[in-house]
Amino acid sequence: MQQHLRDRILRKLESLSDERGYQVLDYVEFLESRYAERPAPPASIFQRFGDAVEDSLRAGKVSATTISKAMGLMGQAMSVLDGVAAAGKSVASDIAGATGIGASRKPGTPEAGGPAGGAPSAPTSPATPRSGDQTT
Numbered sequence: 001m002q003q004h005l006r007d008r009i010l011r012k013l014e015s016l017s018d019e020r021g022y023q024v025l026d027y028v029e030f031l032e033s034r035y036a037e038r039p040a041p042p043a044s045i046f047q048r049f050g051d052a053v054e055d056s057l058r059a060g061k062v063s064a065t066t067i068s069k070a071m072g073l074m075g076q077a078m079s080v081l082d083g084v085a086a087a088g089k090s091v092a093s094d095i096a097g098a099t100g101i102g103a104s105r106k107p108g109t110p111e112a113g114g115p116a117g118g119a120p121s122a123p124t125s126p127a128t129p130r131s132g133d134q135t136t
Contacts (some may be wrong), residue, residue: 018064046078 013021043051053074057067097121 019067022058022064022067044082046081050078052111 013024016024050071054067054071057070062070
């Protein structure tokens with residue numbers, strides 16, 4: 001859909017009540033089911049959950065005003081959860097990056113300077129005393 005057409009539809013929707021907005025939504029969903037040329041962009045898990053709650057409230061004959069208020073509160077909660085999810089992903093990627101130092105090495109192959117277990121090997125020859133070291 002062209003951006004100009006989308007903007008024009010949105011301007012017209014702004015003047016309608018919530019009840020009329022739900023009628024428009026029903027009609028758009030009907031048109032989508034019959035004439036969609038391509039699949040709709042996938043909704044996030046939070047959007048799908050919100051849609052399911054909204055549909056359940058509508059099926060239960062709850063007033064449009066009450067649904068609107070409930071969905072407003074859910075929208076705020078979902079934006080908080082989106083922020084928490086983004087923060088969790090960031091922390092997880094930071095941890096993965098910090099522990100991924102040896103990630104390119106295959107398991108069981110020795111690291112540089114050490115045996116297969118990864119621990120550095122002990123010196124095989126006795127250390128020579130340095131000048132100033134006392135020996136007994």
